[in-house]
Amino acid sequence: MSGSSPDTFAAIAGLVKARAGIVLTPDKGYMLDTRLAAILRRGNFASLAALAQALRDPRGEPLVRDVVEALTTNESSFFRDGKPFEHVKRILPALHAARPAGARLRIWSAACSTGQEAYSLALLLADQLPALAGRQVDILGTDLSREVVERAREGVFSQFEVQRGLPVQMLVKHFIQEGGKWRIKPALRAMCRFEERNLLGEHRGLGGFDLIFCRNVLIYFDTPTKAKVLAALAAQLAPDGALYLGGAETVLGLTDRLVPLPGERGVYGPAPALARSA
Amino acid sequence: MRRSALVVDDSRVVRKAARRMLEGFGFSVREAEDGEQALIACRAEALPNVVLLDWNMPVMDGITFLRAARAEFGADRPPIVLCTTESEFSRIVEALQAGAQEYIMKPFDATILGGKLAQIGLLDAAEVPA
Numbered sequence: 214m215s216g217s218s219p220d221t222f223a224a225i226a227g228l229v230k231a232r233a234g235i236v237l238t239p240d241k242g243y244m245l246d247t248r249l250a251a252i253l254r255r256g257n258f259a260s261l262a263a264l265a266q267a268l269r270d271p272r273g274e275p276l277v278r279d280v281v282e283a284l285t286t287n288e289s290s291f292f293r294d295g296k297p298f299e300h301v302k303r304i305l306p307a308l309h310a311a312r313p314a315g316a317r318l319r320i321w322s323a324a325c326s327t328g329q330e331a332y333s334l335a336l337l338l339a340d341q342l343p344a345l346a347g348r349q350v351d352i353l354g355t356d357l358s359r360e361v362v363e364r365a366r367e368g369v370f371s372q373f374e375v376q377r378g379l380p381v382q383m384l385v386k387h388f389i390q391e392g393g394k395w396r397i398k399p400a401l402r403a404m405c406r407f408e409e410r411n412l413l414g415e416h417r418g419l420g421g422f423d424l425i426f427c428r429n430v431l432i433y434f435d436t437p438t439k440a441k442v443l444a445a446l447a448a449q450l451a452p453d454g455a456l457y458l459g460g461a462e463t464v465l466g467l468t469d470r471l472v473p474l475p476g477e478r479g480v481y482g483p484a485p486a487l488a489r490s491a
Numbered sequence: 492m493r494r495s496a497l498v499v500d501d502s503r504v505v506r507k508a509a510r511r512m513l514e515g516f517g518f519s520v521r522e523a524e525d526g527e528q529a530l531i532a533c534r535a536e537a538l539p540n541v542v543l544l545d546w547n548m549p550v551m552d553g554i555t556f557l558r559a560a561r562a563e564f565g566a567d568r569p570p571i572v573l574c575t576t577e578s579e580f581s582r583i584v585e586a587l588q589a590g591a592q593e594y595i596m597k598p599f600d601a602t603i604l605g606g607k608l609a610q611i612g613l614l615d616a617a618e619v620p621a
């Protein structure tokens with residue numbers, strides 16, 4: 214039984230859509246009850262309706278943030294889906310060869326959640342790409358949610374998290390055990406930078422990237438939002454770079470600025486300029 | 492050919508849970524209650540494709556079995572995945588040095604087990620539940 218009336222649901226869902234692009238369909242009404250329970254308790258709100266009322270108050274900005282963040286899904290794991298990282302291993306030597314000496318390779322984990330994706334890339338670079346020795350690689354992780362960005366910066370993972378996708382040899386080589394938790398070693402931590410960033414915003418200030426990971430976040434957006442975000446990502450991608458999407462995501466029918474890389478699943482490159490209609 | 496697993500654990504509950512997960516991944520499963528039984532099982536039939544191995548057991552513990560198996564059957568045959576409440580860094584390193592392929596710190600679930608099996612090439616990553 215959901216504790217939100219249709220009006221309350223519409224108000225909160227509308228807010229989340231406007232702020233994060235995330236579409237909550239009415240069958241997800243239970244999410245309001247489960248995900249917002251802590252906020253109700255903390256703020257002493259009698260009901261979701263009372264919370265929705267408070268969210269209308271222009272001074273309620275911190276509360277709006279909290280609600281939007283609580284309704285994001287932050288599931289992630291190391292080397293998620295495996296295959297994209299195999300592709301990274303294959304493409305990075307080519308990018309390395311194509312760049313002038315001294316230029317940095319730049320990788321963006323857009324919607325990085327708690328950092329496993331960014332750190333997987335750092336682990337891969339450290340262990341498996343000695344061919345890149347001497348080439349500086351910067352990994353930027355960004356996410357809308359302040360809470361997950363803070364956790365990503367910490368670089369500390371639970372026993373459960375380090376057992377999802379991470380080979381044990383990498384665990385003992387690159388993490389330090391602290392009580393029941395595992396902290397990524399400073400050398401790998403130093404390869405990654407994390408900041409808050411909304412995908413719906415403007416990204417030109419970030420500069421260009423050789424590789425962009427944007428996985429398992431477009432699934433929450435509606436079609437126009439997906440199209441807009443993909444076009445914005447394409448604008449930051451190097452002509453010989455690659456964009457990685459999640460298993461249930463595609464560019465097809467959403468943008469003509471990106472095309473699937475032949476023979477790969479979920480990997481896209483910028484469309485040749487001539488093929489673009491806009 | 493159906494892949495086979497040998498589950499070595501003195502807890503019937505753990506063996507049962509592991510069996511259910513492994514069968515879910517399409518493995519045929521044999522069970523042993525300690526290292527000695529496990530050695531006998533390994534000698535009796537074809538080596539399993541993977542051994543899921545507890546550490547603390549009566550009669551013969553996991554690390555003793557691991558060393559014996561490496562001496563008797565080979566450096567990476569059969570593949571052995573420790574599956575234990577021992578979660579100290581030094582223990583994990585000890586098991587790896589003794590020739591374990593992977594290491595699971597209990598408690599675990601099908602995602603963790605499946606991921607580890609994928610890690611050692613016995614399962615496709617796509618078969619692992621998210």
Ligand SMILES: C[S@@+](CC[C@H](N)C(=O)[O-])C[C@H]1O[C@@H](n2cnc3c(N)ncnc32)[C@H](O)[C@@H]1O
Pocket residue numbers: 232233234235285286287288289290293323324325326327330355356357358361410411412413427428429430433459
């Ligand atoms: C399911 S996680 C995916 C994490 C990682 N990319 C992966 O595939 O494992 C989705 C992340 O997208 C973030 N997110 C949702 N809407 C966003 C937006 N508009 N801008 C930036 N991040 C957003 C959420 O906070 C969440 O951490």
